[in-house]
Amino acid sequence: MRNLTLAALVLLAPLAHADDNAEKVREYRHEVMEALGASMKMSAMIAKSEISRADDMKAHANSVAHYAKLVKSLFPEGTGPDKIKTDAKPEVWSDRAGFDKAADAFIEKSEAWVKAAESGDAAAAMQAFGAVGKTCGGCHDDYKVDDDH
Amino acid sequence: MLGALLLLAAALAQVSLVDFQGDPAQGEILAGLGGCASCHTLDDDEVPYGGGYAVVTDFGTFYGSNLTPHPEHGLGRWTFTDFARAMLYGRSPAGHAYWPAFPYPSFTGMDERDLAHLWAYLQTLEPVDRADRAHDVGGRWRLPFWRMLAFRQGPRPTPDDPVLRRGSYLVNHVGHCGECHTPRTGIGRLRWRKHSLEGTDEGPHPGPSLTEGLSDWDDDDLDTFLVLGMEPDGDFAGGGMGSIVSEGTAKLTPEDRAAMIAWIRYVSER
Numbered sequence: 374m375r376n377l378t379l380a381a382l383v384l385l386a387p388l389a390h391a392d393d394n395a396e397k398v399r400e401y402r403h404e405v406m407e408a409l410g411a412s413m414k415m416s417a418m419i420a421k422s423e424i425s426r427a428d429d430m431k432a433h434a435n436s437v438a439h440y441a442k443l444v445k446s447l448f449p450e451g452t453g454p455d456k457i458k459t460d461a462k463p464e465v466w467s468d469r470a471g472f473d474k475a476a477d478a479f480i481e482k483s484e485a486w487v488k489a490a491e492s493g494d495a496a497a498a499m500q501a502f503g504a505v506g507k508t509c510g511g512c513h514d515d516y517k518v519d520d521d522h
Numbered sequence: 523m524l525g526a527l528l529l530l531a532a533a534l535a536q537v538s539l540v541d542f543q544g545d546p547a548q549g550e551i552l553a554g555l556g557g558c559a560s561c562h563t564l565d566d567d568e569v570p571y572g573g574g575y576a577v578v579t580d581f582g583t584f585y586g587s588n589l590t591p592h593p594e595h596g597l598g599r600w601t602f603t604d605f606a607r608a609m610l611y612g613r614s615p616a617g618h619a620y621w622p623a624f625p626y627p628s629f630t631g632m633d634e635r636d637l638a639h640l641w642a643y644l645q646t647l648e649p650v651d652r653a654d655r656a657h658d659v660g661g662r663w664r665l666p667f668w669r670m671l672a673f674r675q676g677p678r679p680t681p682d683d684p685v686l687r688r689g690s691y692l693v694n695h696v697g698h699c700g701e702c703h704t705p706r707t708g709i710g711r712l713r714w715r716k717h718s719l720e721g722t723d724e725g726p727h728p729g730p731s732l733t734e735g736l737s738d739w740d741d742d743d744l745d746t747f748l749v750l751g752m753e754p755d756g757d758f759a760g761g762g763m764g765s766i767v768s769e770g771t772a773k774l775t776p777e778d779r780a781a782m783i784a785w786i787r788y789v790s791e792r
Contacts, residue, residue: 410756
């Protein structure tokens, strides 16, 4: 009996996940994006030689690469603008293939950044950092409401 | 009319007299700042500048032309004078007026040496064997009237200050920032005299306000944006603007970026 309850719990666990409060999902993904933004800002300070912590670039690249892998899972069904107040555009869900492709580009470019940062080639690291930034902006162009407007 | 033609002829003669060898590396930076590739390259093309990109506007759909040196389909048989005439006066080698989807109303203020750099760069491109696609737009008869009403030849007026002059040159003419960031009249003329860089929601590539919109950015924030494409909140420019930064503004000298910023500030405050 106990085994059965356990089995039921294990089986039901994914359902419990799917039922996560949409507002909490939004809040959580917002914090992930903020963390990404913070890593990118710190990297920019290094890139612009405002602070002499070139070695930290590796840490920021790794942190961005880790978070990048979460992005696709942060936008489950039921967390779009039809259900809650969010800056995510409906296209995240209506053009899922395009969104996943943009998120994959982010993963790929952030992993390239890690490699470049760890190679010790400062110029390559800088270029790879810029390429990551473009994937942020490229995805936001199509899938995020622009708060500048 | 005859007077205008003579003036044009004289101006062209002057252009063709320039004995100046352009530098392709300089031209590449200018092309990056101008974002030429964004309208003259198809998204999935491996080789740039083959044309075919669709610019969808209220007036019709325009297709970017092939800028590679292909003899049949590109600019392979053009002379530098042909190129300068297209950029400065918006006319084809045969003398036909171009639609202003090709932003010659901005390029008209460009310096002949910079045109020579650009031309030298275009010569280095790999030829692409693709014929230009005809624009899907009617009412060609409107074009001469449009030019009369909306096309002003030459550089726009600036205060007598070298930094502001340089800034206006880079922002208004080479960068043609206003083509996306300045509102237009009903006929599509840029309202640059009174509403320069105030932003617009219309057109194929609506650009946000650079006047109001950047009031809480300091000059350092603006420079960071022009070097890295990063906004003060850690977000980044993507798409067309992202490429203009990585291929253009990031490669300018710090002095040129400062001049662009000075011009944007000047326009915001005047």
